[in-house]
Amino acid sequence: MDQFERNLNSKNRNKNGEDIMASNKFYESVGKVSILDDKKDKLNQTILEDIEKAVDSAVDSCIKDGILKDFLLTHREEVTDICLTEFEEMTFVNGIKEEGREEGRIEWLVRQICRKLRKGKTIPQIAEELEEDEARVSAICNEAAEFSPDYDEDKVIKAVLESVDN
Numbered sequence: 001m002d003q004f005e006r007n008l009n010s011k012n013r014n015k016n017g018e019d020i021m022a023s024n025k026f027y028e029s030v031g032k033v034s035i036l037d038d039k040k041d042k043l044n045q046t047i048l049e050d051i052e053k054a055v056d057s058a059v060d061s062c063i064k065d066g067i068l069k070d071f072l073l074t075h076r077e078e079v080t081d082i083c084l085t086e087f088e089e090m091t092f093v094n095g096i097k098e099e100g101r102e103e104g105r106i107e108w109l110v111r112q113i114c115r116k117l118r119k120g121k122t123i124p125q126i127a128e129e130l131e132e133d134e135a136r137v138s139a140i141c142n143e144a145a146e147f148s149p150d151y152d153e154d155k156v157i158k159a160v161l162e163s164v165d166n
Helices: 003-011 025-064 069-118 123-130 134-145 153-165
Strands: none
Touching (some): 025 069, 069 123
16 A cells, blocks of 8 residues: 555545545546556657657658758767757656646646535535546545635645645
8 A cells, every 4th residue: 555545544534433435436546547657658668769760760861861961970969869858858848737737627626626515515416516536526525624614725725735746
């Protein structure tokens, strides 16, 4: 059991000590994400190898066609390294952007859940209205319970993001 699961296990009980996780679907999702991360790493390695081949091919083509031939023959390795570095930087920036979008989706979901909790809605009602997995809603509600009855959205968001990071 990793730290993330331990954090959720310690927080998946309400004030009466009752388990509020409706199912193990949440844990199944976490497992699927882990598998997808492994596949993504392998895919990224394959893509990088393909990019290296494409850059080599482009340099070969330019040399063959006499485009910057002398320069490329002298600085081939540097040109290749620069192209690959640019690709890696672009990939990194895109990853950061995606992390930001995901954090934004989580923030939106937490805000919606807090608003519904303030209205006295139950976890099944919230999950149905937001068309979200009940286990995910339950985990967020568990984090939010610490901040009831006001459910300060910013504090709940911070708590949820911290539990995801741990």
